[in-house]
Amino acid sequence: MPANKKEGLIFGVMMCFGMVCVMSIYNAIINRAIYDFSLMTVFEMVIGFMIALLLDLLLVGPLAKKIAFRMPFDKTKKIYVILAMSTCMVIGMVLCMSVFGLVTAVLANGLNGDSLFSAYLMIVLKNFILAYPLQLLIMGPLVRGVFMKFVKPKLTAAI
Template identity: 55%
Template sequence: MPATKKEHIYFGLMMCTGMVIFMTIYNLITNGLIGKISFMAILMQLILGFVIAFLLESFVVGPVAKKIVFSLLRNKSSKIPMVVLMALCMVIGMVTFMSMYGLASAYHANSIAGDSLFSNYFSIFLKNFIFALPLQLLIIGPTVRLIFGKIKANQVNKSISTV
């Protein structure tokens, strides 16, 4: 949907905002941290998570996912397979990296003990992937595309009416 670099940035900001908010809430709930950490600590986690997610989406995961999708799809005019494959690639990439961030945060907060680093990472990755994929495919992705499409249509209508 985004056609220009500026539109890609806005689209990425919208997508990251939605995913980071929901994934942060999900992780707070699954780790039993609601009510145990302060609002400011949650806010700091949201901000830091958003910055990391946006940088990863913009410079690492997004470009790689785009290359994978365009190399796998023969019919690039078919929107639904492109959207689903892009969402799948983005979720796999983002969950891979953001689970590392989650693991580092958990170790920093001393909330993980006992199991090996790999075992803890795999557990975090699996829990996040199971939640993130349907969240992206069914809620955040369609909502962001709808809002972005309306904003883009309004801008086109404004530019047409001023001409």
């Protein structure tokens, strides 16, 4: 786990990159846009990554940490800390990044007769359905493993 700001930045970049890649492909599939893959799609993924990283580092990450550590659980148990942080992060990131998804969808197709609020709620629901298990079961363990095996030893050796 990250122990300082530099490690936190590297860990955040790794986690955001993985989550944005998978979530972008997922959203392209469910919106039937996977067949229209183009340079614009790559550009949208890069913009999505930059927005997600800024949200992670400046808003959602600090807020999730604050909320997670205020919860009544045994903070000496690493698994509880990971579950609390991951849950708070996924909820915050899904709520925020779904706004990005809504704006992208409205610019591409309009609302198709839906209200803005109902369209947003559907995007949140669809994103949460994948993001939460993806974070808990795949991306979280994968990024933590790669970080602890390859990144942290190099950062520790450099000090």
